[in-house]
Amino acid sequence: MDTKATSYPKDKIKILLLENISDKAVELFRANGYSNIQKLSGALSEENLVKAIKDVHLLGIRSKSMITPEVLSAAQKLQAIGCFCIGVNQVNLKEATRQGVAVFNAPYSNTRSVAELVIGAAIMLIRRIPDKNTAAHKGIWLKEAAGSYELRGKTLGIIGYGNIGSQVSVLAEALGMKVCFYDTETKMPLGNAVDKKTLHDLVASADVVTLHVPDLPTTKNLINESVIKSFKKGGILINYARGEVVDLTALSEAITAGHISGAAIDVFPEEPEKNGDSFDTPLKNLSNVILTPHIGGSTQEAQQNIGEDVSNKLFQFLEKGITNGSHTVPALNLPPQEGAHRILHIHKNVPGVLSAINTEMSKHDINIVGQYLKTNDEIGYVVLDIDKKLSSHAAELLRQVKGTIKVRLLY
Template sequence: MAPLKTSFPKDKIKIVLLESISVSAVDTFKKMGYTHIEQHAGALSGEELDEVLKDAKVVCIRSKTQMTEAVIKKAKKLVAIGCFCIGTNQVDLDAANKAGVCVFNAPFSNTRSVAELVIATAIMLIRRIPDKDKAAHAGEWDKSSVNSHEIRGKRLGVIGYGHIGSQVSILAEAMGLKVSYYDVDNKLPLGNAEKVDSLKTLIEESDILTLHVPGNSGTQNLLDKKVLSWFTKGQLLINMSRGDVVDIDALKIALEEKRISGAAVDVFPEEPKNKEEKFSSSLQNVSNVILTPHIGGSTEEAQWNIGLDVSSKLIKYIESGTSIGSHSIPELSLPKMEDTHRILHIHKNVSGVLSEINSKISKLNVNILGQYLSTNFDVGYVVLDIAKNDSLYTLKELKRIDHTIKVRILY
């Protein structure tokens, strides 16, 4: 990706990186000519967050910084948010959409890291390594093979057969597991995986259950007290999806009653914002339980790839207006045009706006070399490539159009 000259000086475009974003992102921005980069090791909130975003064009976050409606409204100059992680739950997408702020993430870059940890913890749990490890640290020499098993030949139930769930499926088959999956959408099975029509059936037929569902109202408390009552034969449970998917207190009871013989949990309903905050969970000190601090995707390889992926999407949007992968404003894939000026117009999706845009351009006798449009329920996104000598007048007139949210000239 070669650097593109923009109308707004790149050294004036403030990019804020929070939560120790990978150096690969910083290197990518610098390589493309962006030097006004402000980095913070941890998450920010309240007045501190508002202050650093006051004059920022781009903010890069991971999972802790909360981009609420109030935060987005105060960040008047913000044009894009980069979520350097799988999800976008930390961003009010509706508010970003209505404010004309583009939101990107990296839905696939840490897939392998999470999948490997699922398989690793499954092996640890089925061999009861957490208890053996604890005993050894306490000076006990427990070599018993009782309740310690091979993973080969067991059935893995995958709840949510998306990018991570299907990757787990492939790795599991290579380890000799039989795989079944349940998904609310119709997903094509990979390898020899078998689709199951109900969550109850999947739980009852599987030896190990692993969760890979998105965080939304439909998955919140998915494994509640009732669903956890379907675990009756000492299955293992792994959750590396979202913290509010499993009722932690009900899970503790199932573990104590031996209906579930072990669990690995990487995500929690409430998580510390930084290393200084103390972590507390009702699952602490429960037998054969592995607790990890939301590190499913925290490998150097995954963070490096995420840094490259999201920073590249942000740069494409800043420099060309391309919004493929956006979770807020409509998606557009845009070609590069020579000897033109490109103007982005984001507006409320109401009738008459596009007509008014074309009417103003017609009255100005502007030579249009390219026009692109995409809409969602709330917002319309129009990109115009026009002759260079027409750009200043056109930009001024487009800003006057009713229902305009944001107008930018790129080059």
């Protein structure tokens, strides 16, 4: 059996890729037989996305496209969303779950790119390279060692000890740094890293503080005026996480006052929609500050890795019904059944649905070769392998089961 074959012709599956997703993803889709692909360089407004998504089966986005309930309601044929980035906060996951739309991302693919840039920024800031670079561009020779230090022997404080934070930890120790971290969850330290019990303890202990936390209500302005006051005098702050995590006005005042000696900021509370748009921040033109346009994970290697990771998850779902890595549809990973057709059934998680499915199949003498069920709080996901001769009839019966959200005859 060719598990790559689908009952719905691949050339009819409409794919919309926004925000200049890596060409590697497009190559993979074409290599797997998907030819109906539209790729756009930028994001779309909610109004334009509502118009564009009506007949789309598969949507690929990065971090700018906001997938609201209105967008999802207009997506009459949407099967899955691929977030070609680390986060999924740009998608209304609750509504996507209700509508049975699988949402995938690439949580690990740009880890190394971000980690390397954090270490690079730390070196630049502790040597005060931004100021020397600015002076040289102005024709001023500023050869001095004042305020310039090595990273070796200094303490790096990591807030958020997940995939990226732990990778930064390893790189920092290799440079001879001491490492401490703070996380709201218990994490196993790597190397000689020390777990700090409070945020204030961490920032008071560190020469350089780097943030690696998600965008949550609990992390908004996590680094605020009160926390900044606990920093070591002359401390450095690096944020390659999320824009809402740092109170930039408080940070600007601390830099101006000399309490914070430098900062590298890559993410901002409000960011321009596209290249060339105007941009403003309280940190502009401050001494020893590196500002970058949300490029922490923007390397060729990371974009290729993301393109491969998310594309492969989408293929697994479209062609086999596998939902590993989905944030909405319960995770199932199942082997193919020889001599059977596979049907996917997504339904509201209410009592009696599985019983109703089995009753309908039994009533019509339809043999179930294999059956798999997984649920979350909102929905249930059933995969049925049905005798080939009866699969079309079975799919129609399944659409009539009370509580059904989506039915798809896979192959």
